[in-house]
Amino acid sequence: MARNRARGRRCRWLAVLGISIAWHLPARGEWSASLPLFKACIPSTPPTLPKRWRAVGLMMPLVEGQLDVGEFEYDDALPAMRATVYGLESGAVDLLITQKDIYLLLGPHRAPTRCVSLGPKLRVPSTQWLSSDSVCVGEAPLAGQPVQWWQRSGFDVARYWFTTKSRLPWRSLFVRRSLEPAVIGDYAMTDFPTFAPLTETNLSALQNFCAAKAETNRAGDVGETPTARELMAIPNEAAEAERERRIGELIPGLSHEACSGMTPAQWPDRFVSTAMVTPLKINDAPYSTVLYYDWSQAQTLLILPFHNSPPVLQGILSLKREVGYRMHSLRPAAKPEYAGPTFRAWSSRLDEGRIMSVQGRHQPQPGVQSERR
Numbered sequence: 001m002a003r004n005r006a007r008g009r010r011c012r013w014l015a016v017l018g019i020s021i022a023w024h025l026p027a028r029g030e031w032s033a034s035l036p037l038f039k040a041c042i043p044s045t046p047p048t049l050p051k052r053w054r055a056v057g058l059m060m061p062l063v064e065g066q067l068d069v070g071e072f073e074y075d076d077a078l079p080a081m082r083a084t085v086y087g088l089e090s091g092a093v094d095l096l097i098t099q100k101d102i103y104l105l106l107g108p109h110r111a112p113t114r115c116v117s118l119g120p121k122l123r124v125p126s127t128q129w130l131s132s133d134s135v136c137v138g139e140a141p142l143a144g145q146p147v148q149w150w151q152r153s154g155f156d157v158a159r160y161w162f163t164t165k166s167r168l169p170w171r172s173l174f175v176r177r178s179l180e181p182a183v184i185g186d187y188a189m190t191d192f193p194t195f196a197p198l199t200e201t202n203l204s205a206l207q208n209f210c211a212a213k214a215e216t217n218r219a220g221d222v223g224e225t226p227t228a229r230e231l232m233a234i235p236n237e238a239a240e241a242e243r244e245r246r247i248g249e250l251i252p253g254l255s256h257e258a259c260s261g262m263t264p265a266q267w268p269d270r271f272v273s274t275a276m277v278t279p280l281k282i283n284d285a286p287y288s289t290v291l292y293y294d295w296s297q298a299q300t301l302l303i304l305p306f307h308n309s310p311p312v313l314q315g316i317l318s319l320k321r322e323v324g325y326r327m328h329s330l331r332p333a334a335k336p337e338y339a340g341p342t343f344r345a346w347s348s349r350l351d352e353g354r355i356m357s358v359q360g361r362h363q364p365q366p367g368v369q370s371e372r373r
Helices: 002-024 203-213 237-241 243-250 257-261
Strands: 052-061 068-075 080-087 092-098 102-106 114-117 134-142 145-152 158-163 169-174 187-197 270-277 287-294 300-307 315-319 324-328 335-338
Touching: 068 203, 068 243, 080 203, 080 243, 092 203, 092 237, 102 203, 114 203, 145 169, 237 243
Parallel strands: none
Antiparallel strands: 052 068, 052 187, 068 080, 080 092, 092 102, 102 114, 134 145, 145 158, 158 169, 169 187, 270 287, 287 300, 300 315, 315 324, 324 335
16 A cells, blocks of 8 residues: 555656656757766765965855955965955955964065954864864766865864865855855855965064064954955055955956946847755755756746766756645645746846946856756
């Protein structure tokens, strides 16, 4: 009896899935898509960062605001980390974080002329960004880069992607602000186009200079754990003057000014796509997902999330124009739970003043797997 009921449930699900897919497919065979799948992590031990490293990050804020570009230099022997952050539109801050103090560096980046002591408000990161109970969800490529997907078992505010070959950070994601690692945890997502080990740094000389020449902060009150964006309120004319040039050096082609000649992208009225979807506010592993979108006829986005390998369907989400439905594999009845899908001209609703461009690379690359958030 139980076996028959289970078989009946599976048949109903296959029927629903078949009807849903047939409803959303083009009349002709106009597309093909492969479901992205995770492989087991090899090795599965948490990566440890080099004793010395340098990184460049494209940093997206937790709340509305401009993009920032960060340059980081780390030396575990001191330990100390220099964090230089430039706003894509305005603002700059240059910090030296040590065990005993945080110094605000003033003057050109190559040769700071002044150090302002802010007190021990942030901690120097360690070489281990992952906790002992972190787990590797799996390996899968993003934008052609093979990466491992790391998070704590249970709900965690942080997600990390490490390159499979070098086991260095490729992306970080935070649901809310985190003090670990300092500055990087200020941002919702940071992509690292550069992350490389160093044989030596000049942080020891810079730390000695600041310890001997440190000035008292007279720029006003600083919070207990200030963010990089908050510290940009302290004027640094030399850093602001070289901001655009340094951004071009750190991420060649990145430009806010180029947006003036661009028009917002618009996706097709009908398409099928695959994605690795990472849940942000629920305790669950990433999903391998198939997306069917039809705005012109059905005004519907159909989402098929899968877990495991071989993949197992976890339910169906159907987002209509005004309301969304979720159907669970163990609870076939559907009920409205979400808002409807986004109109295809979604980017026209963005504040165009916040859009940035990487010249020559701003167009989506067909056939490249990407993560949807």
